[in-house]
Amino acid sequence: MKKVTKIAQNKTNLTEQTKLRVAAYCRVSTDSDEQLESLDAQIKHYESYVNANPEWEFAGLYYDEGISGTKKEKRPELLRMIADCEDRKIDLIVTKSISRFARNTTDCLELVRKLLDLDVFIFFEKENINTGSMESELMLSILSGLAESESVSISENNKWSIKRRFQNGTYKISYPPYGYDNVDGEMVINKSQAKIVRFIFAEILSGKGTHKIANELNRRKVPTKKGGRWTSTTIRGMVSNEKYTGDVIFQKTYTDEYFNRHNNNGEKDQYLIRNHHEPIISHEDFETAQDIIDQRAKEKGLEKQNTKYQNRYSFSGKITCGQCGGTFKRRSHSSGRHRIAWCCSTHIANIKKCSMKYVPESAIEYAFVTMMNKLIFGHAVVLKPLLVSLRGMSSDETLENIRALDKKLEENTEQRNVLVGLMTKGYLEPAVYNKSNNELLQEAERLRRQKESITRFLNNDFQNLSEVSALLQYATKASMLTGFDGELFKRYVEKVLVYSREEIGFELKCGITLKERLVR
Template sequence: MKKVTKIAQNTTDLTEQAKLRVAAYCRVSTDSDEQLESLDTQIKHYESYINANPEWEFAGLYYDEGITGTKKEKRPELLRMIADCENRKVDLIVTKSISRFARNTTDCLELVRKLLDLGVFIYFEKENINTGSMESELMLSILSGLAENESFSIAENNKWSIKRRFQNGTYKISYPPYGYDNVDGEMVVNKSQAKIVRLIFSEILAGKGTNKIADDLNRRKIPTKKGGHWTSTTIRGMVGNEKYTGDVVFQKTYTDEHFNRHNNHGEKDQYLIRNHHEAIISHEEFEAAQDIIEQRGKEKRLEKQSKKYQNRYPFSGKIICGQCGGTFKRRTHTSGKHPYAWCCSTHIADIKKCSMKYVPESDIEYAFVTMMNKLIFGHETVLKPLLISLRGINSDETLENIRALDKKLEENAEQRNVLVGLMTKGYLEPAIYNKSNNELLQEAERLRRQKESITRFLNNDFQNLSEVSALLQFTSRTSMLTSFDGEIFTRFVDRIHVYSRTEIGFELKCGITLKERIVK
């Protein structure tokens, strides 16, 4: 006789009310002792507040300290909390007020809508607003607008206060540059770091490049101000910093009305204070170093603030290593038959991580000329069929599919609104609400991904169509190239893939990649 095992009936009440997973968010806008004490008070308050509610389950506490609230990107804990909401770890967020959550109307509404789409509500204690029971966004928009104005007003007051301290010379530099320490609000020379500063200036005056200086410091394992690695950019910034002469220029940067920071090129007043602190470098050494940096830039046809500074060669930033994915850098060879070559930056830093050897610049240029001449010769058989194929895409059908997906997304949103209404009025148990809402959210996410995929496909095809048309027009009207032309390369090539020293691929802006062999 077969053995039969009885599985007992599940008598659990499936409609048993599940506890809401509640998290709290706190923020203080400065790192002063008084504000940090306020933060400690908030933390204790929310821990006891959430744990005191028998229908709530404590889901964590997120807090940002010493960080401005004007932009969400500057608050890592807020972003971590949103990520946990996306991972279904939080059902409700409690925060003190709208101004603590966001002082930017756009960010506030964007975050609220994003969390509502995830089925997560926010309760603002001060304003007594629960986004789960709001009929519209009007009140939240008004209040967050007021919070933004409050933030702007505080920022303007702070700017005025700082400007006054600039003018009367009482502004304190809280984070001095490498070579100095902050002692009771004053800049004091750090003797060990000052030796490195003098070394850097002496080597600049001796003609050594910033890359070589950075490499030497890294090889000697001398840490930077923050304990990191030296770079040529760090060295250039130090050599151009007037603070090493004992002088200081205030307001070299400024923040606009949208809370974005800019370098000050005369848009705002600047304030120079001479003999502000002890000097490490003399004015004569400093001026001589500036002259050397400026002369070196002229020799390389570079100017400060020029867009060509980082991309002064047609291949700059466009050559990709097929082995490690790193970008190639231009190298100058003092001997041999290839004075200029391009080499993988990873290989330069550590040959063990990438064995890809350099490719002569002349070989890349010759390969490009060969590839373009093939297109000029065979544009009728290569580019025309591609153009006809792209034009044959049924864009009307694609747009109809997008409209159908938009309609489904609207219906999905309406169904979720109905669920919210039923739950807030007590007609629906939270457990059933969560199950149904999660299913709708999953469906909405699937529809959004499908729409994004179709839209991206359609946009790419339109872009490719335009690029193929331009390339066909060029190749059909141009005679064979006899030499490399950087403007033609920049116009039609997006990047170069180096597969080996004998094979590279030109990824064109029209979406196709053409391989060429390098003939030695």
């Protein structure tokens, strides 16, 4: 006889459905009083809006104030909301419009797709779009593109307005430099801070370096404008700021079409206004301070508007600590056998954070000569097999894989087009369409990532192949080295890894790392 097991009836109230956890997101673009009042209104609106729906449960309100919406990285509350979505704390997001959510098409679509993967939908009130029931991404793409165009238009209008104020001298400096306060739109001297400004310039004129001045101000516990610590960079920025002379130069920086800020090195017009406000430093002292800074830079091999170390030393910026990841700095010892050495910057700042002691420059040079001589002597057994291996990796098989992925992507697009056609003619239910379309979109995204990975790998192989070929050609013809060659080091070495005071590794541009013992 067959055994029958009774499954007890579910006595729970089936009418009780799990409520949707709904969060609201809002943003204002500036920190003006009017915009902050708008923010308060939005907060009240969404609290009542979500709580009024019996099928919804309020999951929190996220808002960014005084922040531009052109890039998601600049909005901490938006990123916090996405993190909560990843932690499964939110089911639905309500926001005013696409332009409030994102004014960048790429960011908007990226965020929507990411949230869809998490089964979190977005409802845009103004456009009446719910990403959970939308037929395709086409409408969202068009609308977010319009929002981005609107953002660019607003940005251009603001730039034009600011430029006009630059030209007629009516532009107000809302955040003046250290030493000044903003009083009713005018720059007014802050007497206590002005004393520090005069002290800094006096120290520069007396021959002291910016690093020592910063240390002195930190020792005296003098706060910066934002209440932080003084650095040599802060001091250099102040000494080169013409505002301390009472003059002002407008448009020293500018924003490009991708909303990235750059220093203006002549790409845009600049506007100089003399006697704009009360000076703290005379023009004579200011010019003399600039001459001192420039002279010091020339002596150290530094150049303005260029990389910090312009071929100053062969090892500059290339030695990395294997213990903490810090960059090594060149040090000159006044006495001892090793007059010139390289030391971890973290160790210099705080010996407790990194115990890696200095490495003599002569030992690094000797290790490099030894490594190159080994390659010259054994190029046939080291470099030739590597070259053959790389040629095999970047073969037709890899290119065939890329072509196969392209074909799959084309088929995926065709399948989605068929779905759209069936949906338009009414042959397909919306729920079935949404499920199938989302699966195809996820598959397309996976194929694109796979193609990008292979392409990136292939490009790296071609680069490594070129570098190995060049190194092999050199090693085949070169004679044994008798001394360190800085140009040769720069040509073939990407960076130096210091594992200990006894062993280092040379990471070559061809993609291999060769270890050598340090002889001191």
